Amino acid sequence: MQPLARLVTRRPWLVLAIWGVLALLCAVPATLAPARLTADPGALTDSESGRVTALLAERFGERDSNTVLLVTQSVRPLTEPGAARQYAAFITGLRAVTGVTRVLPYDSQTAVKASSEGDTLALTLAQIPLFEGATPALNRVRGYVQTQKTPGFDIRVTGGQAIAADFTEFAEGDTKRSELTALPLTGLVLLFVFGALIAAGLPLLISVLSITAAMAGLYLLTFLIPTSTFAQSIITLLSLGAGIDYALLMVNRFREELKGEGGSERAAYRTVLTAGRSVAFSGVTVAMAMAALLLPPIPFVRSLGIGGVLAVLFTVLSSLTALPALLTLLGEKVNWPHLAFRGLRALEFGQSARESALWTALARRVTARPVLPVVVSVLLLVTLALPARNMHIGYAGAWGLVEGVESRDALAAVRDLGAGGLLSQFEVILDLKGQKYSPTDRATFQRTVARMRALPGVQAVISPFVNAELLRGGGSLNDLAALTRRSFSADRTLLRFTVVPSGYLRADQIDPFETRLRAALDASPYAYQLGGAPVGEREFSKAITSSIPTAVAAVFAGTFLLLMVAFRSLFIPLKSIVMNSLTVLAAYGVVTLVVQEGYGAALLGVPQDVGVLDASLPLLLFAVLFGLSMDYEIFLLSRVQEEHLRGHDNREAVVLAVGRTARIITSAAVIMFIVFVAFTFGRVVANKSIGLGLAVAVALDATLVRLVLVPGLLQLAGKWNWWLPGWLERWLPRVELEH
Numbered sequence: 006m007q008p009l010a011r012l013v014t015r016r017p018w019l020v021l022a023i024w025g026v027l028a029l030l031c032a033v034p035a036t037l038a039p040a041r042l043t044a045d046p047g048a049l050t051d052s053e054s055g056r057v058t059a060l061l062a063e064r065f066g067e068r069d070s071n072t073v074l075l076v077t078q079s080v081r082p083l084t085e086p087g088a089a090r091q092y093a094a095f096i097t098g099l100r101a102v103t104g105v106t107r108v109l110p111y112d113s114q115t116a117v118k119a120s121s122e123g124d125t126l127a128l129t130l131a132q133i134p135l136f137e138g139a140t141p142a143l144n145r146v147r148g149y150v151q152t153q154k155t156p157g158f159d160i161r162v163t164g165g166q167a168i169a170a171d172f173t174e175f176a177e178g179d180t181k182r183s184e185l186t187a188l189p190l191t192g193l194v195l196l197f198v199f200g201a202l203i204a205a206g207l208p209l210l211i212s213v214l215s216i217t218a219a220m221a222g223l224y225l226l227t228f229l230i231p232t233s234t235f236a237q238s239i240i241t242l243l244s245l246g247a248g249i250d251y252a253l254l255m256v257n258r259f260r261e262e263l264k265g266e267g268g269s270e271r272a273a274y275r276t277v278l279t280a281g282r283s284v285a286f287s288g289v290t291v292a293m294a295m296a297a298l299l300l301p302p303i304p305f306v307r308s309l310g311i312g313g314v315l316a317v318l319f320t321v322l323s324s325l326t327a328l329p330a331l332l333t334l335l336g337e338k339v340n341w342p343h344l345a346f347r348g349l350r351a352l353e354f355g356q357s358a359r360e361s362a363l364w365t366a367l368a369r370r371v372t373a374r375p376v377l378p379v380v381v382s383v384l385l386l387v388t389l390a391l392p393a394r395n396m397h398i399g400y401a402g403a404w405g406l407v408e409g410v411e412s413r414d415a416l417a418a419v420r421d422l423g424a425g426g427l428l429s430q431f432e433v434i435l436d437l438k439g440q441k442y443s444p445t446d447r448a449t450f451q452r453t454v455a456r457m458r459a460l461p462g463v464q465a466v467i468s469p470f471v472n473a474e475l476l477r478g479g480g481s482l483n484d485l486a487a488l489t490r491r492s493f494s495a496d497r498t499l500l501r502f503t504v505v506p507s508g509y510l511r512a513d514q515i516d517p518f519e520t521r522l523r524a525a526l527d528a529s530p531y532a533y534q535l536g537g538a539p540v541g542e543r544e545f546s547k548a549i550t551s552s553i554p555t556a557v558a559a560v561f562a563g564t565f566l567l568l569m570v571a572f573r574s575l576f577i578p579l580k581s582i583v584m585n586s587l588t589v590l591a592a593y594g595v596v597t598l599v600v601q602e603g604y605g606a607a608l609l610g611v612p613q614d615v616g617v618l619d620a621s622l623p624l625l626l627f628a629v630l631f632g633l634s635m636d637y638e639i640f641l642l643s644r645v646q647e648e649h650l651r652g653h654d655n656r657e658a659v660v661l662a663v664g665r666t667a668r669i670i671t672s673a674a675v676i677m678f679i680v681f682v683a684f685t686f687g688r689v690v691a692n693k694s695i696g697l698g699l700a701v702a703v704a705l706d707a708t709l710v711r712l713v714l715v716p717g718l719l720q721l722a723g724k725w726n727w728w729l730p731g732w733l734e735r736w737l738p739r740v741e742l743e744h
Contacts, residue, residue, distance in 0.1 A: 006277060006278050006281060006282055006285070007278065009277065009281075009325060009326070010273075010274045010277035010278050010281065010329070011274070013273070013277065013325070013326050013329045013330045013333070014270045014273045014274045014277070014329060014330070014333045015270070016330075017329075017330035017331070017333040017334050018330075018334075020326050020327060020330040021327060021330050021331065021334075024214065024323070024326070024327045027218060028214060028217055028218070030221070031217045031218050031220070031221035032217060032221075034220070034221040034224035034225070035216075035217045035218075035220035035221045035224065036220075037224055038220045038221070038223045038224035038227065038237070039177045039180075039234075039237055041224065041227040041232065042173060042176075042177070042223075042227065042232050042233065042234040042236065042237060043169070043173055043231055043232065043233070043234060044169045044170075044172030044173045044176060044233070044234045044235075045169040045231070049302070049303065049541075049544055049545065049548060052541070052544045052548075053534055053535060053536060053540060053544065054535075054536040054537065054540040054541035054544055055536075055541070056534060056536070057432050057434055057534050057535070057536025057537070057540075058536060058541075060434055060494075060499065060534070061432065061434075061501070061536075062135070064494040064495060064496070064499055065491065065493075065494055065495070065499070065501060066490075066495065067135070067491065068134060068135050070132060070135050071132065071133045071134060071135045071139050071142075071164075071165070071166055072130055072131070072132055072164055072165070072427065073130070073131045073132070073133055073143065073146055073162060073163075073164040073166065073167065074128060074129075074130060074162070074163045074164045074167075074415065074416075074419055074424075074427065074428070075099075075128070075129040075130075075131060075146075075150065075160055075161070075162055075415075076126060076127070076128060076129075076160070076161045076162075076163070076415045076418045076419060076422075077092065077095075077111070077125075077126070077127045077128075077129060077158070077159070077160050078124050078125070078126055078158075078159040078160075078161070078418075079091075079092070079124060079125045079127070079157065079158050079159075080124050080125075080157035080158075081125070081157065082125050083111070083125055083127055088125075088158075091155075091158055092110075092111075092127070095153050095160070096108060096110050096129070098149060098153065099129070099131055099146070099149065102131075102142075102145050102146055102149050103142070103145055104133050104134060104138055104141060104142025104145055104146075105131050105132070105133055105142065105145075105146065106132050106133065106134070107131070107132040108129065108130070108131050108132075109129065109130040109131075110129055111127035111128055111129055126418055126421070126422055128419060128422050128424050130427070131146060133146065133166070139166055140166070140170065143162075143166045143167060143170060146162065147162055147167075150162055161411050161414060161415035161418065162411060162412065162415060163403065163411070163412040163413075163415035163416045163419060164412075164428065165428060165538065167411075167412040167415075168402055168403045168406075168412045168413075168416070170412075171403075171406060171410055171411070171412045171413075172234065172405070172406065172689060173234045175406065175410065175687065175688040175689050176234040176235060176237070176238065176687075176689045176691075176692060177234060177237065178687075178688070179238070179684070179686075179687025179688060179689055179692050180237050180238050180241050180684075180687075180692075182683075182686070182687065183238075183241065183680075183683040183684045183686070183687065183692075183696075184216075184241055184245075184683075186683040186686070187245060187679055187680045187683040188209060188245075190679045190683075191208075191209065191245070191249060191676050191679055191680065192205060192206070192209055194672070194675055194676050194679065195208055195209070195249075195253075195676070198253065198672045199256065199260075200340075200343060201339065201340045201341060201342065201343055202341070202342055203335060203338060203339050203340070203341050203342075204256050204260070204339050204340065207252055207256055207328060207331060207332075207339075208248065208249040208252030208253055208256070209249070210331075211248050211249075211251070211252045211320070211323045211324055211327065211328055212244050212245045212248035212249055212252075212320075214319070214323045214327060215244040215248050215316060215319040215320040215323050216240060216241060216244040216245070216316075218315075218319040218323075219240045219244060219312065219315040219316045219318075219319050220237070220240060222315040222319075223236055223237070223240065223308075223311075223312050223315065226308060226311055226312075230304035230305075230307065230308055231304050231305050231308065232305075232308040232312075233305050233306070233308045233309050233312075235309060235621075235625075235691065235692070235695075236308050236309050236311070236312030236313075237312070238684065238692055238695065239295075239309055239312045239313045239316065239625070239629070240312050240313070240315065240316040242629065242680065242681065242684070242695070242699065243291070243295075243313055243316035243317060243320065243629065243633075244316045244319070244320055245677075245680045246633060246676075246677045246680050246681070246699075247287075247288075247291060247316075247317060247320050247632075247633060247636065248320045248323070248324065249673065249676050249677070249680075250287075250633075250636050250673045250676075250677065251284045251287070251288075251320060251321070251324040251636075252324060252328055253669060253672060253673050253676070254280045254283065254284060254640065254669060254673075255276055255280045255281065255284065255324060255328050255329070255332075256328075256332070256339065257280075257669060258275075258276045258279055258280035259272050259273060259276040259280075259329075259332045259339065260339065260340065262275045262276055263336070263337065263339075268336065269332065269333050269334075269335065269336030269337070270333050272332070272336075273329040273330075273332045273333040274329075276329060276332065277325060277329050281324075281325050281329070283639055283640065283643055284321060284324050284325060285321060285325065286567070286571060286639060287635055287636050287639050288317050288318075288320065288321035289567065290563075290564060290567060290632060290635040290639070291313075291317045291632030291633060291635065291636070292313075292314050292317040292318065292632070293560060293563045293564070293567075293632070294560050294564075294627075294628045294629070294631045294632030294635075295310050295313030295314050295316075295317060295628050295629070295632060296310055296314055297310065297556035297557070297559060297560050297624065297627070297628045298310025298313065298556070298624060298625065298628050299311070300552045300555055300556045300559070301548055301549050301552040301556075301624070302548060302552075303545065303548055303549065306549060306621055306624075309621065309625060310628070313628065313629070313632075317632075361664050361665070361667050361668055362664075363667075364663055364664050364667035364668070364712065365660060365661075365663065365664030367663070367712065367713075368659060368660040368663035368664060368712070368716050369660050371712075371713055371716050371717050371720070372656045372659055372660060372716055372717065372719075372720040375716075375717035375718070375720040375721050376717075376721070378713050378714070378717045379713075379714060379717040379718060379721065382709050382710070382713050382714040382717070383587070383714070385709065386587040386588070386590070386591045386705070386709070386710075387587070387590075389590075389591035389594045389595055389705075390587070390590035390591045390593060390594040391594055392594040392595075392597040392598040392602065393590060393593035393594040393597050395597065395601075395602075396593065396597045396601065396618060396623070397512065397513040397601060397616065397617045397618065398512065398546055398550065398617060398618050398619070398620045398622065398623060399511070399512020399513065399515070399542060399543070399546045399617045399618075399619075399620055400512055400542040400545065400546065400617075400619070400620060401511075401512065401615055401616070401617050401618075401619060401690060401691075402416075402428070402509075403416040404511070404612065404614055404615050404616065404690075405615065405619065405689065405690045405691055406688060406689060406690065407610055407611075407612060407688045407689075407690065408612055409688075410688060416428070416509070419509075420508060420509055423464075423507075423508075425506075425508045425509030426464050426465075426505045426506035426507055426508055426509065426510075427505060428509055428538065429505075429506050429508075429509050429510040429515075429537075429538060429539050430503050430504065430505050430506075430537050430538065430539075431503065431504040431506075431519070431522060431535060431536070431537040431539060431540065432501065432503055432535070432536040432537040433457070433501065433502050433503070433504060433522075433526065433533060433534075433535055433536075434499055434500070434501050434533060434534045434536070435450070435453070435499065435500040435501070435529070435531040435532070435533050436498070436499060436531060436532040436533065436534070437497075437498045437499065437500065437531070438498075438532065439498055440498065441496070441497045441498055442493060442497040442498070442500065446500075449529075449530060449531075450470075450500055451470050452529075453525075453526075453529040453531065454466055454468045454470055454502055455470075456525050456528070456529070457502070457504055457522065457525055457526075460521050460522065460525055461521070462506055462507050462508075462518055462521070463504055463505070463506060463507065464505050464506060464507040464508075465505040466502055466503065466504055466505070467491075467502060467503040467505065468492060468502035468503075469492040469493075469502075500531075503537075504522060504537075506518060510539050511616050511617060512542060512543075512546065512616075512617040512620075513616060513617055515539045515540075515542065515543050516543065518539070519535070519539065519540065519543065522535065523535065545620060546620035549620050549621055549624060550620070550623070550624075552624070553623060553624050553627075556624060556627070556628075557627065560627075560628070560631055561582050564578065564581065564582060564631075564635070565578040565579070565582060566578075568581055568638075568642075569729075569737070570737050570738060571639075571643075572642060572643075572646055572727075573727060573729050573734065573737070574726060574727050574728065574729055575728060575729060576722050576725050576726055576728065577642060577726060577727075580715070580718055580719075580722070581635070581638050581642075584634075584638075584710055584714060584715060584718075585630070585631050585634045585635070585638070585706075586631075587710070588630065588634055588702050588705055588706045588710055589626065589627050589630045589631060589634075589702065591701065591702070591705055592626060592630060592698040592699070592701045592702040592705075593623065593626065593698070595697065595698070595701045596618065596622070596626070596694050596697055596698045596701075597618065599611060599697060600615055600618060600690060600693070600694050600697070601615065601616060601617060601618055603615075609685050609693055609697065610685075610686070610693070611690060611693055612690070615690055618694060619690075619691040619694065621691075622691065622694055622695070622698075625695065626695065626698045626699070626702075629695075629699060630698070630699065630702045633677070633699075633702075633703070634702070634706050634710075636673070637670050637673075637674075637706055637707055637710075637711045638711070638715075640666050640669060640670060641662055641663070641666050641670065641711055641715060642662075644661075644662035644665055644666050645658050645659055645662040645719065645726075646658075646727075647662075648661045648662055649726075649727065655719070655720065655723050655724065655726065656720055659716050659719045659720055660716075663712060663716055667712060670707050670711055670712070671707060671708075673707070674703050674704070674706070674707030674708070677699075677703045678700055678703050678704055681696045681697075681699040681700040681703060682696060682700045683696065684696025684699075685697050685700070
């Protein structure tokens with residue numbers, strides 16, 4: 006650290022000039038990045054649903070099966086001449102929209118119903134390209150629909166493509182709005198903490214620098230892999246949360262060092278060597294936790310991990326270079342203009358590292374009788390974690406958006422029409438093993454289709470075996486010919502039919518339905534492959550959840566080694582892992598209770614019918630929470646170790662450490678809490694869930710865990726806090742942490 010400390014304090018203008026150039030270079034790509042992000046998770050490279058999709062495109066020539074659902078709401082029955090003409094004109098124009106390959110009007114679908122307001126609801130289907138050109142085609146359809154809306158004749162658009170587009174749009178808007186909400190409130194808290202305008206502005210400046218650089222890196226990533234729109238949220242959360250944390254620690258230490266001799270350069274130099282070490286060490290732990298998201302074999306999820314690592318990297322880099330360079334130049338001006346907030350002394354927000362009477366008194370009471378506080382704290386955390394036992398994860402689809410978003414509201418109308426199963430279709434491909442379909446196969450194929458049609462929960466099976474009802478419903482011979490073409494591969498060695506459930510399948514309803522389908526297919530003489538959106542969603546969720554044990558084990562192992570090296574102890578890293586895990590589980594429990602079960606959901610604007618948590622949420626919350634929790638852990642334990650090395654007994658070292666770090670921990674926690682809560686006011690439920698989980702965790706971690714549970718456990722452990730076998734002591738490298 007010494008070479009870095011000398012560089013940034015002796016050549017501060019050079020360091021700031023480099024950052025200025027970097028910020029200018031990153032500004033444009035950072036602003037372009039959100040438009041290149043996507044909410045579409047894509048398909049797994051080697052999965053059953055992926056193979057089915059490939060076969061449909063390559064062997065059945067199906068490239069335009071991306072279905073857009075349009076719900077028409079008319080004050081007049083569509084059988085009335087005026088309404089019928091208006092609807093017919095709408096259909097004619099829809100067929101002419103570039104990218105629309107086929108339109109199925111309501112009369113051929115019989116999906117017509119009177120709404121609760123007495124209006125007529127009708128469902129129209131339009132097919133657009135499945136891959137290339139899907140987004141432009143959807144945009145043109147939506148643009149056309151806007152021109153057709155009139156008083157008494159409304160049209161809403163939904164479907165898989167529309168839902169993904171709304172996720173991307175609203176996730177980006179939520180992130181921007183959260184930033185605009187959190188920054189001024191954070192600045193206000195920093196004013197209270199530092200009592201000086203300049204000092205309060207520095208953490209915000211560092212966070213903005215980090216966000217800009219990380220978003221530019223994310224922009225480059227979009228050219229390599231599909232990049233999740235939630236990566237932008239992760240960058241904002243980490244850059245604001247950890248960036249303000251680190252800057253708070255650095256500025257606080259610098260102001261303390263200014264009271265000594267040597268001027269601002271010496272003070273900044275000492276700040277890098279002391280607080281800077283803690284920042285660097287903490288950054289490694291956070292980056293290591295975020296790297297756990299690189300383990301699932303899904304580029305979409307890996308982009309979240311890369312975004313998190315970029316955020317931490319630039320946050321640590323700016324905190325260790327740009328910030329001390331600014332501090333060197335500012336010197337005593339960092340305290341300008343001084344603002345007195347006398348009423349805040351009772352809250353124990355302070356600007357120095359002097360001992361806090363309130364928190365010191367609390368620490369003495371906890372360490373005097375540690376058993377009861379430890380037991381009560383653990384019981385509370387376990388109680389909060391219990392709802393997580395019933396956690397259901399998967400793809401929430403449109404239900405992961407709040408009410409009022411068009412694609413969600415339209416899907417609710419589709420569900421009311423009894424056609425929700427159109428977005429939960431299963432594609433079945435039967436393999437004749439190289440033999441061409443012959444008349445002798447007809448009866449067997451027909452029995453298989455009939456068996457599927459008879460299953461409970463199946464509304465329809467789209468197959469070549471139809472009857473006159475299709476024609477009576479408005480179909481034509483061309484429709485029958487198209488149905489035959491979609492059912493046989495070009496070489497007639499593969500057969501295909503589509504199973505439409507009686508309703509939209511939520512993530513927790515997919516497995517039972519799929520099990521019934523597979524049981525019926527196993528009874529047929531054909532080899533088969535099962536695909537479609539529900540299978541893809543289930544495979545995607547399983548790919549993520551199956552990687553969680555490996556990710557958790559890797560983070561635990563890395564954290565244990567790092568803390569063992571830093572604190573020369575076996576008990577402290579073990580305790581840290583257990584405490585952080587309890588905090589994460591408690592956050593899981595609260596999110597499950599609110600988002601999935603609906604308790605208190607209305608207070609956060611979460612719809613009551615979400616029913617599942619996003620598949621990536623458990624791993625994502627674990628990575629972010631485990632990493633950020635280490636900030637407070639390192640801040641507190643490094644001071645305990647420092648007091649212990651000065652010769653204080655175990656209890657006094659713990660009491661002094663709590664008294665001298667509680668100000669920083671509580672101040673940082675308040676700021677991070679504000680940042681995280683800002684994310685609960687968006688329109689994407691996944692963002693709300695992340696914000697809620699992080700806010701709950703940081704509140705518990707900075708109060709109950711760090712200021713009650715950890716001091717109590719350290720007191721109970723006594724001399725075992727610093728026990729390390731002699732052979733291991735000689736083998737481990739030495740790292741000194743101060744702040």
